[in-house]
Amino acid sequence: MNWIDLDQEYLMNTYHRLPITIEKGEGNYLIDEAQNSYLDLFTGLAVNILGHSHPYLLKKLEEQAHQFLHISNVFLNKPAITLAQRLIEQSIEGKVFFANSGAEAAEASVKLIHKWKKQQSEIKNGIVVLENSFHGRTLGSIQLTRQAGIYQDFPAADYPVFETNAHDLEALEKMFQEKKPAALLMEPVLGSGGIMPLSKAFLEGAEKLCRHYNVLFCIDEIQTGMGRTGALFAYQHTAVKPDIILFAKGIGGGLPLGGLIAKTGLDTLFEPGDHGTTFGPSPLSAALGNAVLDVLLDQHGLEYGRENADYLWSQLEDLKNRSAGKVTEIRGKGMMLGILLKADEKEVKSMQQKLLRRGFMVNVTQGTIIRLLPPLTLKKLEADSFVQALEEEMSVLTGGVEI
Numbered sequence: 001m002n003w004i005d006l007d008q009e010y011l012m013n014t015y016h017r018l019p020i021t022i023e024k025g026e027g028n029y030l031i032d033e034a035q036n037s038y039l040d041l042f043t044g045l046a047v048n049i050l051g052h053s054h055p056y057l058l059k060k061l062e063e064q065a066h067q068f069l070h071i072s073n074v075f076l077n078k079p080a081i082t083l084a085q086r087l088i089e090q091s092i093e094g095k096v097f098f099a100n101s102g103a104e105a106a107e108a109s110v111k112l113i114h115k116w117k118k119q120q121s122e123i124k125n126g127i128v129v130l131e132n133s134f135h136g137r138t139l140g141s142i143q144l145t146r147q148a149g150i151y152q153d154f155p156a157a158d159y160p161v162f163e164t165n166a167h168d169l170e171a172l173e174k175m176f177q178e179k180k181p182a183a184l185l186m187e188p189v190l191g192s193g194g195i196m197p198l199s200k201a202f203l204e205g206a207e208k209l210c211r212h213y214n215v216l217f218c219i220d221e222i223q224t225g226m227g228r229t230g231a232l233f234a235y236q237h238t239a240v241k242p243d244i245i246l247f248a249k250g251i252g253g254g255l256p257l258g259g260l261i262a263k264t265g266l267d268t269l270f271e272p273g274d275h276g277t278t279f280g281p282s283p284l285s286a287a288l289g290n291a292v293l294d295v296l297l298d299q300h301g302l303e304y305g306r307e308n309a310d311y312l313w314s315q316l317e318d319l320k321n322r323s324a325g326k327v328t329e330i331r332g333k334g335m336m337l338g339i340l341l342k343a344d345e346k347e348v349k350s351m352q353q354k355l356l357r358r359g360f361m362v363n364v365t366q367g368t369i370i371r372l373l374p375p376l377t378l379k380k381l382e383a384d385s386f387v388q389a390l391e392e393e394m395s396v397l398t399g400g401v402e403i
């Protein structure tokens with residue numbers, strides 16, 4: 001039996017898997033069994049922000065592995081304390097809770113919001129999220145994920161979830177007045193919801209409304225964090241100051257790590273016994289988290305990522321301009337891009353497969369949006385080769401590409 005058959009025989013069918021068996025990750029490339037190499041333009045769904053097998057990350061991982069792999073939360077965990085301190089220094093004053101994934105970060109926020117709600121003298125009721133949001137798939141987070149086909153078949157949360165539009169501040173205010181929610185939770189760029197950045201005006205306006213109506217202002221940076229949009233956290237492109245920040249994905253440098261930062265005042269609501277998890281955080285994940293921050297903050301990784309993203313954007317914008325309308329929009333921020341083509345689902349799927357055969361891994365979201373989550377380390381020549389391949393493959397779309 002080959003690996004594809006074994007996969008189907010023994011693993012539950014929860015993903016549409018590409019029929020590729022990866023042997024190795026090296027820099028910005030993944031290499032399969034047959035030694036084909038692929039430029040990885042979606043980085044394990046926004047995890048490997050520094051590419052694969054980054055030598056500095058491996059060194060730090062090995063150092064930690066020789067100290068201890070696991071000690072439990074019964075002891076002081078030096079890598080975790082250091083990472084928490086650094087995250088606070090880079091974001092808001094408060095404290096960190098560590099877990100192992102994005103969904104767990106969302107779950108922790110729900111519990112924290114619940115504790116806060118109980119302290120309020122006025123009645124507070126539920127959480128407002130955006131249409132097409134994604135905040136996880138566990139039972140505590142799935143109802144916060146407002147995408148058709150994801151949440152409807154599963155039990156409703158026992159707190160109300162209200163869904164609103166990402167552009168309409170008036171509607172948001174009306175919802176605050178009518179529903180009296182406890183919190184608003186938003187991704188600064190909706191990820192699997194279609195790479196849709198929230199406008200600065202919406203984010204800042206929403207924060208003002210939260211302050212006025214005493215609603216917690218919570219930002220999900222699970223996909224947008226760790227430099228993906230050009231700032232360490234995407235909210236930092238604006239003037240807002242969240243009450244709660246969720247993080248995961250990129251921060252673990254490839255290992256499972258998630259959690260939240262809660263501002264002073266919220267950060268003492270959890271007491272021993274209120275919440276916890278055996279591994280949160282694994283010392284290995286925390287050591288890698290520190291290594292990721294070293295690269296981003298002390299080794300100019302953030303600036304390098306911004307430069308590389310600017311270059312990719314400029315090449316894609318040029319392509320759009322000469323595409324005779326076949327590229328209808330490039331949207332997103334930094335190394336989080338959606339390419340919208342004048343093409344149907346079948347054509348986009350076929351383009352994804354053709355790109356794969358040519359050695360470029362891209363993701364597709366919402367059926368027709370080519371989603372790129374490239375590593376911050378994407379080189380100019382790599383960006384050029386991808387744009388050229390995309391342009392050539394686009395030529396089969398009706399109409400031909402004018403160059």
Ligand SMILES: Cc1ncc(COP(=O)(O)O)c(C=O)c1O
Binds near residue numbers: 104136224
């Ligand atoms: C914005 C956002 N929030 C939450 C999650 C859930 O994270 P995880 O898959 O680690 O549970 C994701 C995962 O894609 C995400 O993109």
